[in-house]
Amino acid sequence: MKAVAILQSNYIPWKGYFDLIARVDEFVLYDDMQYTRRDWRNRNQIKTPQGAQWLTVPVRVKGRYFQTINETEIEGAQWAEAHWKALCQNYRRSPYFNDIAQWLEPIYREQQHSHLAALNRRLIEAVCSYLQIGTRITLSSDYTLIEGKTERLADLCRQAGGDIYVSGPAARSYIDASVFTSQGIELQWFDYAGYPEYPQLWDGFIHAVTILDLLFNCGPEAPGYMRYVR
Numbered sequence: 001m002k003a004v005a006i007l008q009s010n011y012i013p014w015k016g017y018f019d020l021i022a023r024v025d026e027f028v029l030y031d032d033m034q035y036t037r038r039d040w041r042n043r044n045q046i047k048t049p050q051g052a053q054w055l056t057v058p059v060r061v062k063g064r065y066f067q068t069i070n071e072t073e074i075e076g077a078q079w080a081e082a083h084w085k086a087l088c089q090n091y092r093r094s095p096y097f098n099d100i101a102q103w104l105e106p107i108y109r110e111q112q113h114s115h116l117a118a119l120n121r122r123l124i125e126a127v128c129s130y131l132q133i134g135t136r137i138t139l140s141s142d143y144t145l146i147e148g149k150t151e152r153l154a155d156l157c158r159q160a161g162g163d164i165y166v167s168g169p170a171a172r173s174y175i176d177a178s179v180f181t182s183q184g185i186e187l188q189w190f191d192y193a194g195y196p197e198y199p200q201l202w203d204g205f206i207h208a209v210t211i212l213d214l215l216f217n218c219g220p221e222a223p224g225y226m227r228y229v230r
């Protein structure tokens with residue numbers, strides 16, 4: 001039985017995103033979907049002494065109302081150094097900062113990306129490599145797309161050879177389960193609830209931050225605070 005998940009790419013996503021990747025056999029980045037502003041596509045949060053802080057990748061949106069995620073261009077290059085400095089400033093005292101910086105710093109300071117989707121995929125794959133997540137990562141553009149919101153997801157799963165489709169809980173509002181049933185695909189819902197707290201810098205605990213927070217603070221012990229990463 002092959003499990004497939006399909007999700008839009010996010011910028012340095014939180015731990016639940018990577019747990020979903022680890023849960024399935026193939027993870028399809030749904031990057032030919034329309035880019036949505038003020039969303040997780042180009043931003044995420046880190047933890048600072050003052051609380052959560054956004055890191056946002058600037059993108060070209062003026063007059064581009066219907067561009068897809070993989071068409072979305074990054075605007076300028078200064079953001080990369082600013083993001084890296086913010087990570088250094090807020091995590092340099094974390095136990096595993098130097099270990100994570102060995103592979104993360106070159107992505108920010110030595111590599112250049114013109115498009116958001118390519119940047120997101122590079123970071124997602126780098127984190128997966130560190131966590132030893134062996135899931136195959138593909139793009140929706142690798143497949144033929146049909147019309148219909150649920151119909152397209154089910155057909156992408158079928159094309160990928162999936163018997164099980166694992167969906168994030170937010171999709172309950174629009175997915176028609178009968179479409180999957182008609183194609184002989186089992187629909188399962190992923191549950192993000194119940195993650196344990198882990199050692200974080202600063203007072204209080206915040207779950208909804210980038211997975212980099214978990215990696216900087218816990219390093220090789222990070223899988224112990226996730227469900228499907230081993």
